[in-house]
Amino acid sequence: MKALFVCDEKEEWNLLRNLFHAHLKNLELICVMRGNDALDTLSYEGPFGAIIIECSLKDTNPSDLAEMIFDQTGPRPIIFVGTPTMIKDRVKEEFYNEYDMVSIYNKPYQANQFIGVVAEAISWAKKEEYENSIVELDPENFVPLKLRNFYLYDSVPFDVYVELTKTKFIKAISADKKYTQSAIQDFQKRNIRYLYLEKNEHLSFLENSILKISKSLDLKTLEDKKRIQTCIAAVLVIHQYIRDVGISDTIRGLIKKVIEQFPLIVQSYKDLDKILFNFPSEHNDLAEQAVLKGIICEYISQHLGWKSDMTRSKFGLAALIHDAFLEREEWSTITYRDHPDLDYLSAEQVDNFIEHPKRAAEIARQFTHYPETDFIIEEHHELPDGNGFPQGLLANKITKISATFILANNFVIQLMLSGISRSSVINITKGFKPIYSIGNFKEPYQVIYNGVKQI
Ligand SMILES: [Fe+2]
Known part of the structure; x- marks a missing residue:
């Protein structure tokens, strides 16, 4: 000591x-x-x-x-x-x-x-x-929550644990005791990605988070960066909720509210370069990717003259949930069928990866006011040259709405891989030209190209 x-x-x-x-x-x-x-x-x-x-x-x-x-x-x-x-x-x-x-x-x-x-x-x-010493707990009764969720609070009404082995846990946060943001950063530095809490407490944690985030998003005076960060926090909760609880009116409400933020953000920044260069990317994780994809889809659809709420809802829902079932964050950069990273995965992991669009599409079908979003999600890893998955569709079989989402998906993945900078935006956009100047990809690609050509 x-x-x-x-x-x-x-x-x-x-x-x-x-x-x-x-x-x-x-x-x-x-x-x-x-x-x-x-x-x-x-x-x-x-x-x-x-x-x-x-x-x-x-x-x-x-x-x-x-x-x-x-x-x-x-x-x-x-x-x-x-x-x-x-x-x-x-x-x-x-x-x-x-x-x-x-x-x-x-x-x-x-x-x-x-x-x-x-x-x-x-x-x-x-x-x-x-x-606070090591305790033996039945893992069946405990649910992991992504560490980042705990940045939302400075105390929680239940004990939270770190997993040491499959059955041994150590208390990380005591119920109702104040903890600091730096305590959470410490866990992060120790490579701890999940904290564990009891099943029934897990649900109330998520529901409290939904309430807290919804209240923040209702604030009219929210500045843009804070609005985006709150959307990112929302996606963390949405993914967790969908995976662990499923769909409920509470989560439907939060999803709707997040989708409503995207036009506000585009309206405020107006230009694509401003959207990109002001985006608060810190972790480059699925939550940040989802929000940036949603904003870019909104930007493209406004420039293509698609101003209906229905289109906005489809893109928004697709952006928020398409990768909710990716087992590992790092797999989000696998963007085509024969990607070399797939060689390092077990057969079971490859199945999980290939299935993730289908599983998210099934969830989308449980939303009644978002027709066809399931198709957009199922096709989010297709590519114009047929090298995508799961179906390997060619450009002429991909609708303009799916093409837009595929383009936004890959654009954001490449940005997250190389970091958002002037040179990365220019290089990625140039590199995309021969791939995406075809079929229904052509027009959305042109919107991105025009949006960044003057930077
Ligand atoms: Fe994906």
């Missing part, structure tokens, strides 16, 4: 290091000069069993720092050290009284006494850690 010492006097560091070395050999002491360094260290090098704050700290008030630490990590043992006057002047009494894991230590240091205070803090932290 580690302890953190926040103090801007380096001589004091040595004093404490010696004390720890002599009496607390199993405890690693990390020393930092400033309050901000302490917050960073807590984010990136935690967990810490005790945080010792020297009250003479110049850059931050010790009580304010303690409050910031609690905001960031939840309650942790904090020991304020200083002369009695300094402690009286700089530590808020109500803060000290409110939490039983906060203590004070009056200087000068008396080795045994001080070690006793630190040991007490550590035992509090160990007890807390024990509560």
